[in-house]
Amino acid sequence: MSTLHVISHSPFGDNRLSSCLRLLGSDDGLLLCGDAVYALQPGSAPLASLQASNLQGRLFALEEDLNARAISAGETTRAIDYPGFVALSLNYDKVNSWL
Numbered sequence: 001m002s003t004l005h006v007i008s009h010s011p012f013g014d015n016r017l018s019s020c021l022r023l024l025g026s027d028d029g030l031l032l033c034g035d036a037v038y039a040l041q042p043g044s045a046p047l048a049s050l051q052a053s054n055l056q057g058r059l060f061a062l063e064e065d066l067n068a069r070a071i072s073a074g075e076t077t078r079a080i081d082y083p084g085f086v087a088l089s090l091n092y093d094k095v096n097s098w099l
Helices: 016-023 034-040 045-052 063-068 082-090
Strands: 003-007 029-032 059-062 078-080 094-098
Touching: 003 016, 016 034, 016 045, 016 094, 029 034, 029 082, 034 045, 034 059, 034 063, 059 063, 059 082, 063 078, 078 082
Parallel strands: 003 029, 003 094, 029 059, 059 078
Antiparallel strands: none
């Protein structure tokens, strides 16, 4: 069963991102929104963790949140808008928000 994991908290404030990465299955996706997009800052430890997790084609970030924080999605992350988020959530069996 595939799961879309949604994280909205900064990776610098707690360990949600690292916990999520440990639990990700091979068919799971990860969406960064809100302050979680700070994980995509070049040279950061969270970005290194994301890159090491082999998430090609399964790592997404909300475009609005990227733009609000002046962060680029980079090569391994697909930026999506809110309608894209809704469409993406329908591609997975369930959605898990890391509150």
